[in-house]
Amino acid sequence: MLRPPATFATARLVGRMPRADDGPAVFASYASDPEVTRYLAWKAYDRVEPLNVFLRECVANWEKGGGHFAWLLCLKGTDTPIGSIGLTLEGGGKAMFGYALAKKFWHHGFAAEALAFLVEWSLAQPGIFRAYAFCDVENPASARVMEKAGMVREGVLRRWHIAPTLGPEPRDCIVCAKVK
Numbered sequence: 001m002l003r004p005p006a007t008f009a010t011a012r013l014v015g016r017m018p019r020a021d022d023g024p025a026v027f028a029s030y031a032s033d034p035e036v037t038r039y040l041a042w043k044a045y046d047r048v049e050p051l052n053v054f055l056r057e058c059v060a061n062w063e064k065g066g067g068h069f070a071w072l073l074c075l076k077g078t079d080t081p082i083g084s085i086g087l088t089l090e091g092g093g094k095a096m097f098g099y100a101l102a103k104k105f106w107h108h109g110f111a112a113e114a115l116a117f118l119v120e121w122s123l124a125q126p127g128i129f130r131a132y133a134f135c136d137v138e139n140p141a142s143a144r145v146m147e148k149a150g151m152v153r154e155g156v157l158r159r160w161h162i163a164p165t166l167g168p169e170p171r172d173c174i175v176c177a178k179v180k
Helices: 020-031 048-064 110-123 140-148
Strands: 007-009 013-016 068-075 081-090 094-101 130-136 152-161 171-179
Touching: 007 110, 013 110, 020 048, 020 081, 020 094, 048 068, 068 110, 081 110, 094 110, 110 130, 110 140, 110 171, 130 140, 130 152, 140 152, 140 171
Parallel strands: 094 130
Antiparallel strands: 007 013, 013 068, 068 081, 081 094, 130 171, 152 171
């Protein structure tokens, strides 16, 4: 079973495994912000406890070595989460990514920096041939993150993803990928 690195560092960021006590900091930084979660598969948290449950599930995935791997993103020299990035290893040599960043850190290249590192890591693995991510068609800033991370826009996935903040219907998404 392929296991990603538990931590990683880029020029300005450190990605680390979540801890059970990260809930209040993650909640305050980005997970309670409806603008941050607008296009995501989950609504903004209105209480810390459900977020704590999710973070414990993330820790359990790392411990068992499978499923969805999540890192909290911190500015170098700090331990305070400013966002997160996740990797799901899929069958057939695919690595799928997702990310969220606190609003005050948007437009500084942080998400692209973390994504580029993990895309390169994944494609350096012998069994991974495709690194990809998708975003809502109404979220062009996220598509730009993927492109800055070295992915190429492949097209639109019709009625692909439900963003519960926007409603119950599946929405069209831009898909970007880097392949080897």
